[in-house]
Amino acid sequence: MPRTCRSRTAPSTPWSRPSGFRTVGRHVPPAAGLRSPALRGTRERIEDLLRSHDSAIEARLRHFAFRYRSAEHWLDVFRSYYGPILEAFAALDSAAQAALAGDLLTLVHRHDRSGDATMVVPGEYLEVVIARR
DSSP states (O other), X not given: OTTTOSSEEOOOOSOXXXXXXXXXXXXXXXXXXXXXXXXXXXXXXXXXXXTTSSEEEEEEEEEEEEEESOHHHHHHHHHHHOHHHHHHHHTSOHHHHHHHHHHHHHXXXXXXXXXXXXXXXXXXXXXXXXXXX
């Protein structure tokens, strides 16, 4: 990242709740030797990656709400476009895909605060701004 950034960048991990990664991990184990993607949302991991570079690192915890027409709509969007979910479904046969979909919908319904048929799930992410000195 330091070679490609001329000034400031703010990477973030939008789906940082460990329970989401754990849910997927129960169906598709992580590749051997790879660190959890949830670590990208920690200041410690960012500093590990960039400590040797001459950069100033600012990190702030940010809150937002996932808002979708329904839990099923959220699943359709994430299943189609969000890399970790898309890849998990691609690695499974149809029966296992149905089981993963059911577990993800259960997780979403557990955190849903909408009170109606729509979906509003609180989320958080670590906003990281890295400035080369």
